[in-house]
Amino acid sequence: MAGANTEFELRGVNHLALVCRDMKATVDFYQGVLGMPLIKTIELPMGWGQHFFFDCGGGDALAFFWFPDAPEPVPGVSAPKDLPDRGELVSAIGSMNHVAFDVPPERIEEYRDRLVAKGIDVGVVLNHDDSEFGVARDVHDGVFVRSIYFKDPDGVLVEFAAWRRRPGGLPGDVRHEPKTAADRTGPPAT
Structure with a gap:
């Protein structure tokens, strides 16, 4: 395996x-x-x-x-400022970016509708693939997971993710060289 x-x-x-x-x-x-x-x-x-x-x-x-006596969160540092489909994904080193729960693929649209009906601000269904921007407009054979994002009362980014196929089984699923601290463009480590 x-x-x-x-x-x-x-x-x-x-x-x-x-x-x-x-x-x-x-x-x-x-x-x-x-x-x-x-x-x-x-x-x-x-x-x-x-x-x-x-x-x-x-x-x-x-x-x-x-x-x-917990300190207040700092959006954009301790968590992304907004939902990924609205252009926000970055959070600080050492932060938890989001928590994703596995859901059945055939229910992703239903679950989005149910969250919206409960008054939750939910992003669009994203079709994650290996294209340049990592998201496709339509579902195709290269879409490996479909997901929706929303936030909890504390601004924790939550994802419902529905695998269309589990990663690791196709050539190219693992093909990128890992970046190092020297590749960073943000402020230097203190």
Whole structure:
């Protein structure tokens, strides 16, 4: 099997931990809007805050910390300023750019409509391919994933991604040389 891990038996994502401003608003969004069951809640010791876990499918969890003294986010630094189909994708080194949930390919348009009906600002369905800009207007054989993007109450960029074919199986799926810190055009590291 291409890409099999021979070092460690990794079985997927246990959980991804993010930080929220308002745990109730976070529960209302992830459980109430997206339907993810709340599976574990923790009050942190010494008044440090809370840590809640949601089942996001496939045995994986999405977790949130609430800290009473957490600093405010900086859009464009800690997260992209807007949705990718609106021209925003960049976030800072060390930030979490977005979290993507796998959804059935035949339901991507339905899920977009359902989110819009719930009052969520959702981008257009993107057909990701290997073209110059990485997105095609129409679905064709080269489209490997279709997705939609939206934000949670804290500005976390969320994606519903629907594989049309799993990557790693075709020649050219892995063909680019990795860039180094010397290739950066942004401010130098401090």
